[in-house]
Amino acid sequence: MNSIKYFIVLGIAGVLFACNKLDVKPLNIIQDEDVFSTENGVNSYLATLYKALPIEDFYYRNNDGGFNRGWEHFWHPGALCGELSGPYGSLGEGAYGFGYWPYDNIRNVNYLMSTLPKYAANFDPAKVRQWLGEAYFSRAYFYFALVKRYGGIPIIKVVQDYRTPMEQLQVPRDKELDVWNFVACDLDSAALLLPETSQRGRANKYVAAALKSRAMLYAGSIAKYGAVNYVDGEAREKGFVGIPASEAARFFKQVWDAAHLLEGHYDLYTRKMDDKVKNYTDLFLDASSNETILARDYSLTSNTAHSWDATMTCRYMTADGLSRAYPTLELVERFTGPLPIVNPDGTPRRFNNPAEIMQGLEPRLLATVYFPGATLRGLTFDTQRGIYEHFSGSAEAELGVNPPNMPFRHLANNTNVLWPEVTGRRVIGFTGVSTDGDNTTRTGFYVRKYIDYNKPMADCGLYKSTQSWIDLRYAEVLLNRAEAAMELGNSGDATAIINKIRDRAGAAPLSGPVTIDSIRNERCKELAFEKQYWWDIRRWRIGDRILDNTRFHALLPYYLNDEKKFIFLRELETFQRPYTFDKRFYYEPLPGGELGKNPHLYPNNPNY
Amino acid sequence: MQKIIKGLLIGLLALSIASCSKTDNYPGPNAAFKGRILDKTDPKNGNFLTETAGIQIKLEELSWSATPSPQTIPSKDDGTFEDTQLFAGHYRVTPMGGPFWPVAGVELDINKGNNTHDIAVTPYLKIVNLAHRFEGTTLVMTFKIQAPVTENLPRLLDVQSFVNVTKYVGNGATIPQYTSDKTMQKIEANWSDAIAQQTFEIRVPDIKAGRVFFARVGARVDDSYKQYNFSEEIQVQLP
Numbered sequence A: 001m002n003s004i005k006y007f008i009v010l011g012i013a014g015v016l017f018a019c020n021k022l023d024v025k026p027l028n029i030i031q032d033e034d035v036f037s038t039e040n041g042v043n044s045y046l047a048t049l050y051k052a053l054p055i056e057d058f059y060y061r062n063n064d065g066g067f068n069r070g071w072e073h074f075w076h077p078g079a080l081c082g083e084l085s086g087p088y089g090s091l092g093e094g095a096y097g098f099g100y101w102p103y104d105n106i107r108n109v110n111y112l113m114s115t116l117p118k119y120a121a122n123f124d125p126a127k128v129r130q131w132l133g134e135a136y137f138s139r140a141y142f143y144f145a146l147v148k149r150y151g152g153i154p155i156i157k158v159v160q161d162y163r164t165p166m167e168q169l170q171v172p173r174d175k176e177l178d179v180w181n182f183v184a185c186d187l188d189s190a191a192l193l194l195p196e197t198s199q200r201g202r203a204n205k206y207v208a209a210a211l212k213s214r215a216m217l218y219a220g221s222i223a224k225y226g227a228v229n230y231v232d233g234e235a236r237e238k239g240f241v242g243i244p245a246s247e248a249a250r251f252f253k254q255v256w257d258a259a260h261l262l263e264g265h266y267d268l269y270t271r272k273m274d275d276k277v278k279n280y281t282d283l284f285l286d287a288s289s290n291e292t293i294l295a296r297d298y299s300l301t302s303n304t305a306h307s308w309d310a311t312m313t314c315r316y317m318t319a320d321g322l323s324r325a326y327p328t329l330e331l332v333e334r335f336t337g338p339l340p341i342v343n344p345d346g347t348p349r350r351f352n353n354p355a356e357i358m359q360g361l362e363p364r365l366l367a368t369v370y371f372p373g374a375t376l377r378g379l380t381f382d383t384q385r386g387i388y389e390h391f392s393g394s395a396e397a398e399l400g401v402n403p404p405n406m407p408f409r410h411l412a413n414n415t416n417v418l419w420p421e422v423t424g425r426r427v428i429g430f431t432g433v434s435t436d437g438d439n440t441t442r443t444g445f446y447v448r449k450y451i452d453y454n455k456p457m458a459d460c461g462l463y464k465s466t467q468s469w470i471d472l473r474y475a476e477v478l479l480n481r482a483e484a485a486m487e488l489g490n491s492g493d494a495t496a497i498i499n500k501i502r503d504r505a506g507a508a509p510l511s512g513p514v515t516i517d518s519i520r521n522e523r524c525k526e527l528a529f530e531k532q533y534w535w536d537i538r539r540w541r542i543g544d545r546i547l548d549n550t551r552f553h554a555l556l557p558y559y560l561n562d563e564k565k566f567i568f569l570r571e572l573e574t575f576q577r578p579y580t581f582d583k584r585f586y587y588e589p590l591p592g593g594e595l596g597k598n599p600h601l602y603p604n605n606p607n608y
Numbered sequence B: 001m002q003k004i005i006k007g008l009l010i011g012l013l014a015l016s017i018a019s020c021s022k023t024d025n026y027p028g029p030n031a032a033f034k035g036r037i038l039d040k041t042d043p044k045n046g047n048f049l050t051e052t053a054g055i056q057i058k059l060e061e062l063s064w065s066a067t068p069s070p071q072t073i074p075s076k077d078d079g080t081f082e083d084t085q086l087f088a089g090h091y092r093v094t095p096m097g098g099p100f101w102p103v104a105g106v107e108l109d110i111n112k113g114n115n116t117h118d119i120a121v122t123p124y125l126k127i128v129n130l131a132h133r134f135e136g137t138t139l140v141m142t143f144k145i146q147a148p149v150t151e152n153l154p155r156l157l158d159v160q161s162f163v164n165v166t167k168y169v170g171n172g173a174t175i176p177q178y179t180s181d182k183t184m185q186k187i188e189a190n191w192s193d194a195i196a197q198q199t200f201e202i203r204v205p206d207i208k209a210g211r212v213f214f215a216r217v218g219a220r221v222d223d224s225y226k227q228y229n230f231s232e233e234i235q236v237q238l239p
Helices: A002-018 A032-036 A039-052 A103-122 A125-150 A176-193 A205-225 A245-261 A276-283 A308-312 A329-336 A354-358 A363-368 A395-400 A474-487 A491-505 A516-526 A533-539 A592-597 B002-020 B193-197
Strands: A292-296 A386-388 A469-473 A553-560 A565-572 B031-039 B056-061 B071-074 B080-086 B089-096 B106-110 B113-116 B119-121 B126-135 B138-146 B156-164 B185-189 B200-204 B212-221 B228-230 B234-237
Touching: A032 A039, A032 A103, A039 A103, A039 A125, A103 A125, A125 A176, A125 A205, A125 A533, A176 A205, A176 A245, A205 A245, A205 A292, A205 A469, A205 A474, A205 A533, A245 A474, A276 A363, A276 A491, A329 A363, A329 A516, A329 A553, A354 A565, A363 A491, A363 A516, A395 A565, A469 A474, A474 A491, A474 A516, A491 A516, A516 A533, B071 B080, B089 B119, B126 B212, B126 B228, B126 B234, B138 B156, B138 B193, B138 B212, B156 B200, B156 B228, B200 B212
Parallel strands: A386 A553, B031 B113, B031 B119
Antiparallel strands: A292 A469, A553 A565, B031 B080, B056 B071, B056 B089, B089 B106, B126 B138, B138 B200, B156 B185, B156 B212, B212 B228, B212 B234
16 A cells, blocks of 8 residues: 555656746757858758749649649640640640649748848848848749739738638738739849849849849730730629739830840850851850859759750650650741742752751751751751652642642651662651651751750750759840830830840841831740740730631651652641630639638639 | 457457448439520520530539539530539529620529520621532532621621531531631621621532531631631532
8 A cells, every 4th residue: 555655756746847847949840040040041941932933944834733843844835835836735734724822932931031130130231131132032933923824813921820810811812913013013122132143043133123024024915915805704803814004004114124224234145156056055055154144053963953855856866755845837937937848830849958958047046946957966857757759749739638648658657667668768767757656756846945965865864954944034134125115116226126136146137127026026036945935925915816726837858759859848747736725814713722712712713 | 369359350340341331411413404505586596506515504503602613514516405413502504605795694593303494695696698509629608697786796707617527517526627727718807787798608628529518607706715606507418
């Protein structure tokens, strides 16, 4: 029974110990003061923000998660809108987006903004200003990515507390106009706080201005063109989508001012102008380019290397991977007009070698697209659709018969097929064009922009490419400025800029007076494959006009067996896929999961 | 000891199986909803001329939520619609996605069993006086366009031909070379008397001889959906 005493004593001791409050900071959770009291801490906090920035880089695609996807870079947004013929079977695969909703990242920015000032005494004030500037810059970047997709969304400027009543946490949508103004305001704050120069990959005053020129151009275009071409609905009546046309000029003015700010601080890359093709290809590969305003870098050691080289040209040129997206003839014809492939009498022009087609073409085009006959890593693009035993008559007559299936035309699905059998030539080239699949070109062309032609073939595997993605470059800022100038009626400024860009590209100066169409065409050429065109056709509100059951074309080389010559036929790309842009695609639907959590987000965008 | 363990295991097994046999106490989708989409302007009270999925009937189940996710029933090619797998409830029903003047939704109850509800809409355009002939291997179709309501009619875009080997013919079911830029005629103008009086002619070249085709023409306006108002199908055969 004595043991009961012990138990009682132990019990009392236990009760007494319990009074000793355990007020020790947990060791397994990083505290504010760990992060915000050292420079390394703040920098690593900012690094997570930069990593999350919605930069539409090599990895970005319009569907299926959007950012930071795997190696399949051929899911390129350009393949939704006629820059490329690619894997998207229809607009519906990409136009609805992927439910981008980065309020977690926005919360991180807001947290930085509210917490950093408490620790400001630890640092040089200039540093604190820079970090806050970067916070404003990244918040604007997130909201820009949201508003261009959805129109008006809730503006959250504070760190929400989960203990607040649900009603207050479910913030309703703001008007689209207010969100654009908010983006402009944050970028202005960023530009005020940020220094003139920055470490590579980080924002400075001019990076903020460059992004502002891009964002305000989007806003101005929607104000102007969205007032004419729109889908009616409750969201529009309430201003959640759409901006009054009267705001357009104000936005375009902001574009011009922001773009003008960069003048003298960045310039077009012109270091190798004795070879304009090389100059243009190297602009995307030279890490020291003075045209680059904001870049995202990749490396093997940090496991961030991408697969552009392995997925944009076919396996014949690379060590691994495969390609599935190819430039359309429509894109090429933006540079060249109709190519000289037909004689005046209507017969196809005969070529001794397919490479002759490249003679006299604009250097920028040759640096953007690999033509049949071009070379890469010592190999030639031997692209060939098939062999004609003989070809008489006009190209039009041959293509008029549908399908063009003359008995003396031979196609093949692999490179082992010869014609005549056993003794003959290969019917198709190693780089296409096959009747089977899409792992070689469907259009006769391959993407050249950003391809690292100096890299040995063995290094062109998946996750092996380390060339930087240039998110903002000065040519885009100039084009933003030219477009805004034109919209504001200042055609003189627009002409000067377009001619500056054309000169670097190796193109002749504009022949006629500058028009909004010539500026847009210049933009499409200069920024081809830079994931801008999808947003351009949305903001110009021309998507439903240019993608209206539209099929895109190819430039397909054939060998004429009896003449020992080559011809090119302008045919539909081999999959003949039609694309139709539904008018509601000018906005994406709000993500269903978010609508479920927050009924105040209703009404959803028109027709969803 | 062995017996106890065995007994316990059997008991556990029985329990775990029993836990799987929960029955769902919600009724299944036991309501059916069908009806016709009527052309308000047709004196014969006929169905709206459309194609498979040419019109969507949008259903919003208001008895489930004030802001429900919409579901749609696509139209059939004859201008009717039917869905036999719905939950009974109070719905808002709105026809959308087709070439007609927008109408407000109607709220109604869809009950267990069959429910029928007809919806009348006014087409933007009507194709009249459709005639056809062959010139060589080219099918020539002539017709006029009427607009039941001309005030605020969106801009007319174009007229187009649709040809298929079955009677299911429309924008979503046509042979590509018979529905192309070459067969399309752009109008790109607002409604005018000149358009009302114009006889349109669409030429479809290279029709294969000996084969039965079903053909129709369509005209469309620049509204939110840009869908075609179709003519009746005609059956054609080049001897």
